[in-house]
Amino acid sequence: MPPPILHELKHQLGPEGVLYQPEDLLLYEYDGSVERGRPDFVVFPRRTEDVVAIVGAARRHGVPLVGRGAGTGLSGGAIARRGGIVVSFARMNRILDVDVENRRARVQPGVVNSDLSVAVARANLHFAPDPSSQKACTIGGNVSENSGGPHTLAYGVTTSHVLALEVVLPTGELLHLGNSAVDTPGYDLPGLFVGTEGTFGLVTEITVKLTPLPEAVQTLMAVYDTVDEATETVAEITARGITPAACEMLDGWTIRAVESFVHAGFPLDCSAILLIDLDGIREEAAAQAEETLAVCQRHGAREVRVARDGAERELLWKGRKNAFGAIGRLSPTYYTQDGVIPRTKLPVTLRRIGEIGKKYGFEIGNIFHAGDGNLHPIILFDASQEQQFRNAVAAADEIIAFCVELGGAITGEHGVGMEKDRLMPLLFSEEDLSLMRRVRDIFNPEDLLNPGKVFPVLKSCGEIRARPAPAKSGVRA
Amino acid sequence: MAANSARTGEMDPASAALDVFAADRPQYADYSRCVHCGLCLNHCPTYRLWHVEADSPRGRIRQMMLVDQGQLALGPSYVTHIDRCLDCRACETACPSGVEYGKLVEAARAQIEQGYRRPWPARIARDWAFRRLLPQPRRIAAAARLLRMYQRSGLGRLARATGILRLLGLRDRERLLPKVDSEFFFSELGKTFPARGTRRARVALFAGCVAQVAFSELHRATIRVLQANGCEVVVPPRQVCCGALASHAGVRDVARDLARENFAAFEDGDFDAILTSAAGCGSALKEYPQLFPSGDPAREPAACFSGKVRDVTEFLASLGLTAPLGRLPLRVTYQDSCHLAHGQGIREAPRALLCAIPGVELVEMPLAEQCCGSAGVYNVTQTKTSLELLALKMDAIRETGAQVIATANPGCILQLRAGTAIHGTSQEVLHVVELLDRALVPGSP
Numbered sequence: 040m041p042p043p044i045l046h047e048l049k050h051q052l053g054p055e056g057v058l059y060q061p062e063d064l065l066l067y068e069y070d071g072s073v074e075r076g077r078p079d080f081v082v083f084p085r086r087t088e089d090v091v092a093i094v095g096a097a098r099r100h101g102v103p104l105v106g107r108g109a110g111t112g113l114s115g116g117a118i119a120r121r122g123g124i125v126v127s128f129a130r131m132n133r134i135l136d137v138d139v140e141n142r143r144a145r146v147q148p149g150v151v152n153s154d155l156s157v158a159v160a161r162a163n164l165h166f167a168p169d170p171s172s173q174k175a176c177t178i179g180g181n182v183s184e185n186s187g188g189p190h191t192l193a194y195g196v197t198t199s200h201v202l203a204l205e206v207v208l209p210t211g212e213l214l215h216l217g218n219s220a221v222d223t224p225g226y227d228l229p230g231l232f233v234g235t236e237g238t239f240g241l242v243t244e245i246t247v248k249l250t251p252l253p254e255a256v257q258t259l260m261a262v263y264d265t266v267d268e269a270t271e272t273v274a275e276i277t278a279r280g281i282t283p284a285a286c287e288m289l290d291g292w293t294i295r296a297v298e299s300f301v302h303a304g305f306p307l308d309c310s311a312i313l314l315i316d317l318d319g320i321r322e323e324a325a326a327q328a329e330e331t332l333a334v335c336q337r338h339g340a341r342e343v344r345v346a347r348d349g350a351e352r353e354l355l356w357k358g359r360k361n362a363f364g365a366i367g368r369l370s371p372t373y374y375t376q377d378g379v380i381p382r383t384k385l386p387v388t389l390r391r392i393g394e395i396g397k398k399y400g401f402e403i404g405n406i407f408h409a410g411d412g413n414l415h416p417i418i419l420f421d422a423s424q425e426q427q428f429r430n431a432v433a434a435a436d437e438i439i440a441f442c443v444e445l446g447g448a449i450t451g452e453h454g455v456g457m458e459k460d461r462l463m464p465l466l467f468s469e470e471d472l473s474l475m476r477r478v479r480d481i482f483n484p485e486d487l488l489n490p491g492k493v494f495p496v497l498k499s500c501g502e503i504r505a506r507p508a509p510a511k512s513g514v515r516a
Numbered sequence: 517m518a519a520n521s522a523r524t525g526e527m528d529p530a531s532a533a534l535d536v537f538a539a540d541r542p543q544y545a546d547y548s549r550c551v552h553c554g555l556c557l558n559h560c561p562t563y564r565l566w567h568v569e570a571d572s573p574r575g576r577i578r579q580m581m582l583v584d585q586g587q588l589a590l591g592p593s594y595v596t597h598i599d600r601c602l603d604c605r606a607c608e609t610a611c612p613s614g615v616e617y618g619k620l621v622e623a624a625r626a627q628i629e630q631g632y633r634r635p636w637p638a639r640i641a642r643d644w645a646f647r648r649l650l651p652q653p654r655r656i657a658a659a660a661r662l663l664r665m666y667q668r669s670g671l672g673r674l675a676r677a678t679g680i681l682r683l684l685g686l687r688d689r690e691r692l693l694p695k696v697d698s699e700f701f702f703s704e705l706g707k708t709f710p711a712r713g714t715r716r717a718r719v720a721l722f723a724g725c726v727a728q729v730a731f732s733e734l735h736r737a738t739i740r741v742l743q744a745n746g747c748e749v750v751v752p753p754r755q756v757c758c759g760a761l762a763s764h765a766g767v768r769d770v771a772r773d774l775a776r777e778n779f780a781a782f783e784d785g786d787f788d789a790i791l792t793s794a795a796g797c798g799s800a801l802k803e804y805p806q807l808f809p810s811g812d813p814a815r816e817p818a819a820c821f822s823g824k825v826r827d828v829t830e831f832l833a834s835l836g837l838t839a840p841l842g843r844l845p846l847r848v849t850y851q852d853s854c855h856l857a858h859g860q861g862i863r864e865a866p867r868a869l870l871c872a873i874p875g876v877e878l879v880e881m882p883l884a885e886q887c888c889g890s891a892g893v894y895n896v897t898q899t900k901t902s903l904e905l906l907a908l909k910m911d912a913i914r915e916t917g918a919q920v921i922a923t924a925n926p927g928c929i930l931q932l933r934a935g936t937a938i939h940g941t942s943q944e945v946l947h948v949v950e951l952l953d954r955a956l957v958p959g960s961p
Contacts, residue, residue, distance in 0.1 A: 058568070062593045064576055066569035073555045083567065109552040110569070129567035149567075151558050174610065175558045300614075363553075364612025372551065422548070 044100045048082055048124075056083045067107070067125050071172070073374060073428075074457050076113030076126040078105065085130050087243040090207045090425070094241065097124055097487065098211060105489050106237045108149060108177030113375060114456030116184060116236050119380040120491035124240060126219055135244070142249045143202060143219055148242050149178025155247070164249040167194035170452070171360065179242050183233030187452040188360070189285040192410035193249060196452070198233040205244035206232065209487040219246055226435055231478075236454050237489040239482040253318035256284070257328035258346040260355050261313045261335040262306050268289065268339040269311040269432055270385045273409045275334050276315075277382075281327050285316040286410035293366065293404035293417070300365040303358030308341070313340075313409065320465060359406075363417065366404050370419035376435045377453040378442035382412040388441065392416050395437050397476050399430045413451030414442070440465060455493045463495050540626035542580040549615045554799055555866075556607035560835070561887050562600055562940050570597045572707035573617055580624050590631045600901065602894050604887035605858035618799075618859065625766030645893070646767040648661055650725050650757050651774055660729035664696035685903035688903060691934040692895050694730030694926075701732040706753035709739050716746035717835060720782055722792040722801065722825075724926075725757035731793075731926045737953035738793045738828055744839035745832065754781040758792075759807075760800030764892050768807060772814070774803050779817040782824075784937060790821070793828045793949055795925035797894060799859035801825040820874055827856060828910050829924055829948050833865035842954040843875040849918035850878060851909070852885045853934065865949045866924050870906045873955045879916040888923075890931030902939070906931060910939045914960050921945045 048057045058064065058081040068077045079102070084090045097104045103123030119125050132149035139162045146155060152173040156165040168181055169188035176186070180203070187196040194200075205216035217229035232239055263269040267418050269288055276283065289297065291310040298305040305312060313335070317327040328345060335343045346352035366373055379386050389405060396403040396418075404417045416438055420431040439449050439462055447454070451464045463472065472494060556573040557563050570577035576597055581586035598621065634642070647807045649655050666672050672690075681687045702725055719742060723735060739749045740765075755778055759771035778801075783885055792798045802825045804818040848870055856862045869876075870878050889905030890894060909932070913921055921943045923933050932945040 062588055063568070064586065066575045066581060069578070071551075109554050109557050111557075118784050127567070132567075154558070172553065172555055200580055350596070361612050364614060368549075370612050372548070378649075399791045423544075 044102060045080065046154055047096040047099075048080060048093065050057050051096070052082055052084065052089060055087075056085075057081070058408070058484055067110075067127075068118070069119045070107075070110040070112045070115060070395055072113045072115045072118075072456070072458055074118050074120075076115070076118040076120040076457070077400060078123065079122050081125045081127055083127050083130045083402055084318060085211065085350055087207070090126065090241055090243050091211065094207050098209065101487075103239065103487055104209065105140060105243050106148075106179070106183065107182030109151070109172075109175045111172040111176040112180060112184060112456065113377065114236075114450070114458040115451040116354050116454050116456040116489070116492065117180070117294045118457060120457050120489075126176065128177060131179075131243070132177075137162075137249075139164065139249075141219070142251070145192065145244060145246045145456075146178055148177060148182070148245060150178050151177050152178055158199075159296035160252070162249075163252050165252055166247055167200055168197045171363070176248065177408055178245055178249060178283075178514055182233050182242055182245055183235065183237045184452075185452045187413075189287055189408060191452070192286060193282050193318070194282040198230055200246060200248045200250070201229050202248055203234050203246040204229050204232055204242055206240035206242050208240045208331075209483050209485065213243075214240070217246075234454075235479070235482075236456060236493055238479055240488065246444065253284070253320075253324070255321040255324040256316055256318040256352065257324045258352040258355055259313075259315045259317070259328060259331055260305075260344045260346075261315070261336065262309045262342040263311045263313070263338075264309060265339070266311045266389055268350075268387045269313050269409075270383065272313060272335050272338040272340065274383055275338065277410070279330065281317070281331055281332065282411075283315045283327075283331070284300055284318040285314070286408070287314045288312070288364060288385075288405075288407040288409040289314075289359065290405040292402065292405060293362060296369055296404060297365045299361050300368060301358045303354050305358055306516075309341070314355060329338060360514040362404075362406055366417050366419065369371070370402075372420055372422035372430045374418045374420065374435060375413075375453075376416045376418065376438055376477075377450045378414050378416070378439050378447060379412050379449075379451040380414055380442050380445050380447040382409060384445045384447075385386040385409070385414070388414065390447065391441050392438055395434050395441075401434055403430065403434075408451070411451070436462065441474050457492055460493060460495045462490075463493070518837035529909050537571075538539070538631060540623060542577075542584055542620050542623045542627065544584070546616060546620050546623075547577050547581050547584070549613050550574065550611075551613055553612065555612060556610045559606040559610040559886075561604060561606070561889075562901065563884075565901065565904060571600055573601075573611075573615075576601060577604045577615070577617070577620060578885055580620060583624075583627075588891070590628065595628050595632055595634075598628060600898060602783055602854070602887050602891040602905075604853065604854035604891055606885060606887065609858045609885070619803075622763055622766070625764065626768045627766070629672045629766035629768075629882065640717055640816060642765065642767070646762045646765055647770055650761055651770055653702060653725070653728070653756065653757075656725055656729055657702060660696045660700065663693065667696060668695075688934070688938065689896060689899055689910075691838050691937050694726065694930055696729055697732040699732060701728040701735050703715075704721070704735070704751050705755070707751050709743055709749040710753075711748040711765045712743050712748045713838075715748050716752070716838070717788040718748045718786065719786060719831070720787040720790045721749050721751045722782075722790055722794075722797060723755060724792070724794055724797050727794060727797075727926050731929075734793055734926065734947050734950060737947070737950045738791070740956065741839070741949050741952045742791070742828070745835065745837055747835075749789065750785055752781045752785060756781070757795040758826075760796050760890050763800060763807065765844060770874070771800075772807050775807055775818065775821075776814055777823050779814070781820060783817075787824060789826045789831055790824045791826055791828045793924070793947060795827060795853035795859065796927055796928075798825060799817075799855035800828045802860060827860060827862055827865070827924065829866040829869055830860070830862050830951075832952075833868050835954075837869070837872055840957045841873050841952070842957045844873050844955050845875040846920050846951075847877045847879055847916070847918040848914055848919045848920045849881045850927060850948075851881070851888060851913075851921055851923040853928050854887050856883075856892070857885050866922070867947055869952060870922055873951060874887060876951070879918055881912040881916045881918075883912055886930050888928055888935070890925075890927040892927060897935075902931070906935045909938070910941060912923050913943065914941060919943060920951070922948050922951055924948055 759774035889902035
């Protein structure tokens with residue numbers, strides 16, 4: 040006997056718009072993170088009215104709702120932790136309107152981040168937030184997670200690029216937040232809404248700001264024998280008021296892992312490299328590059344390479360952008376962590392991470408958005424060993440706790456989701472959390488939307504996660 | 517396992533059969549590399565059409581894992597989603613973790629072939645195509661003669677005019693059929709074509725199966741271009757089909773037998789390279805070692821053979837063109853053949869060759885790396901999806917205003933020609949090498 044809600048969902052969305060067979064639901068248990076949770080239904084709205092109807096049905100039947108874009112998130116934001124309906128926005132993927140003169144676009148939430156940039160490239164514009172997953176992740180997901188990327192340093196995270204939102208609240212209300220003006224009168228409700236990880240409402244339309252492509256970009260690679268020197272370089276670049284578009288650091292271990300696959304020309308015997316992008320009008324980029332070069336040399340860079348052309352720049356960045364994948368080739372599974380530290384504390388943090396790795400017997404590589412202090416330790420482990428999985432999580436928790444001790448934060452850009460909810464008390468008092476809950480309750484009073492996220496909950500036994508061991512044949516072959 | 521033991525009789529030594537079966541399924545070491553980051557999704561043609569995980573690379577790999585670990589049945593749902601995969605391997609290009617998806621999906625198909633009983637019409641059709649027709653040059657020739665009779669006798673025109681094809685639901689499929697050559701290429705097997713001018717290389721031409729009855733002109737053009745650029749071209753006589761179609765369909769025992777025959781056919785001759793003008797074949801030929809488990813005696817000849825295989829565009833671009841080329845004032849767009857771009861990582865060589873022709877203006881289409889829907893026999897087995905992808909492709913091509921669509925694989929050529937017929941556009945569809953051949957200056961050394 041199928042549940043009555045299934046009939047209602049099918050009636051609204053058609054048979055192609057609802058998944059409910061176990062073999063299909065198994066494929067919505069995961070996203071880009073290590074979390075798991077199986078929904079009872081997956082639905083595919085095509086227009087705002089569909090979303091209103093889905094929310095109505097969910098309310099009537101008291102079934103939780105979870106929004107999902109491409110499922111590339113790294114904190115379990117799109118996972119149905121308590122079951123219920125996953126609302127996939129993948130088919131709401133139309134660019135509704137591009138207004139070149141006023142540099143804005145109105146899009147459905149399922150539009151892929153880089154697809155928007157490609158579509159407006161001819162007008163010399165782009166959508167600035169550039170998470171590593173930008174070729175697959177959706178703008179709706181970016182709004183929910185307030186995503187950033189390497190170029191966040193100069194351009195800001197997603198919230199700086201959202202002008203207005205159309206949202207459906209779990210109460211069934213359809214709201215329009217903000218307008219296309221840059222500074223709206225009254226409260227900044229889009230600002231409040233962005234980054235709420237799908238716990239306030241389902242976003243059905245987004246008006247985003249488009250940013251002109253820079254006239255010129257200069258890319259520098261500086262090579263160091265000590266992490267301290269690289270860190271000092273970043274501190275001075277910032278102190279001098281130079282604003283790089285991106286400033287990334289890779290540690291020695293990561294460089295060696297990456298170089299053997301990417302062949303970007305990274306020296307194998309160094310302790311750190313900095314990759315720095317400077318952009319703007321031609322003269323400005325050139326002047327800043329020159330100044331940055333001098334700073335690097337003053338702080339002991341043993342080599343500074345300035346990319347001569349687009350091809351060389353791309354090669355250097357390829358090394359950075361493929362870093363995670365390249366490391367993944369060394370190990371069956373890796374766990375990418377996301378923490379924030381004051382950028383001057385990098386050397387001590389890396390030493391501590393090294394100790395934590397040694398304690399649990401893991402190799403840990405480090406990629407660092409040096410400009411804004413966002414650190415990504417990458418823990419290599421074997422998921423087929425349950426104990427290794429538990430240890431990887433324990434090691435990650437220790438790293439994050441250390442970040443907080445230094446005055447940092449538990450996540451820089453991956454979100455809290457169901458990955459770090461239990462770590463929230465490291466950063467926030469019960470009063471802080473209670474205020475956040477009260478704000479959430481204005482929008483989502485019955486906790487119908489994405490329950491079990493952001494706020495700390497006790498994990499149930501079923502959630503102590505480990506992948507099933509490989510089949511015997513796999514081991515034999 | 518019942519299906520397996522029924523099959524062992526057809527395989528080589530019985531002792532090897534068990535290991536072969538163990539290898540003919542997605543392997544833990546391969547699928548566990550996927551960290552389900554999802555970066556592949558937007559690159560997958562079927563995900564872009566339907567937007568469901570089950571028809572995305574990540575979802576398909578997940579299904580392979582679930583089947584391997586006994587949490588999902590080797591049943592109709594799994595088979596449907598694996599069948600719907602084009603095996604275009606665009607996901608491999610997108611994957612940051614280096615997942616070898618092509619290897620995985622072919623293993624999944626071999627697993628299905630052995631562990632799943634398809635409905636009888638599909639069984640008969642597959643058996644006939646992969647076991648009886650493609651591996652046998654004589655049967656290909658006989659079938660081609662029949663088809664040629666249909667195409668030339670007026671029977672084809674009659675079938676189209678009376679609407680009987682539409683009635684049978686075969687109208688679009690008929691358009692995808694190759695036009696059979698007047699003179700098959702089989703007659704050239706065993707011949708050697710001398711280099712013009714100083715000999716710069718000695719190469720063997722891999723002639724394939726269907727190409728010998730439908731793309732003889734492409735082969736002849738390939739030989740002329742190679743000769744003009746100082747290559748001595750040998751067409752080894754005992755060569756057979758590369759086995760790519762069988763392998764893509766999961767019929768690996770046939771693919772292995774064909775591979776062994778080809779090792780023998782190209783063994784002596786001291787060739788600098790073994791060349792193919794079919795990206796699909798090239799990709800399979802370069803991956804022959806994957807067909808054999810480590811320790812198999814065929815592993816070494818496979819590695820030796822595969823090490824010499826080059827796509828003709830790859831080879832010519834690295835050798836450098838020396839033949840003088842005349843002017844071809846044409847606006848050309850290039851459709852990446854999936855098994856060249858994603859399978860072999862070759863994107864620049866064909867473009868460089870096109871740009872080397874004076875007068876050619878190369879205009880890129882949006883999403884040139886996305887599959888046109890041909891994908892081996894996909895346009896026959898999944899016609900509706902194939903035609904949807906083709907329609908998207910024809911839109912992208914129209915945007916360029918190109919007069920010629922160049923590509924690097926006979927399957928793509930057939931599909932795109934059907935595209936121009938179905939959508940009433942007028943572009944000519946040619947292999948890159950055919951354009952080079954046209955530009956050759958007659959009579960020059």
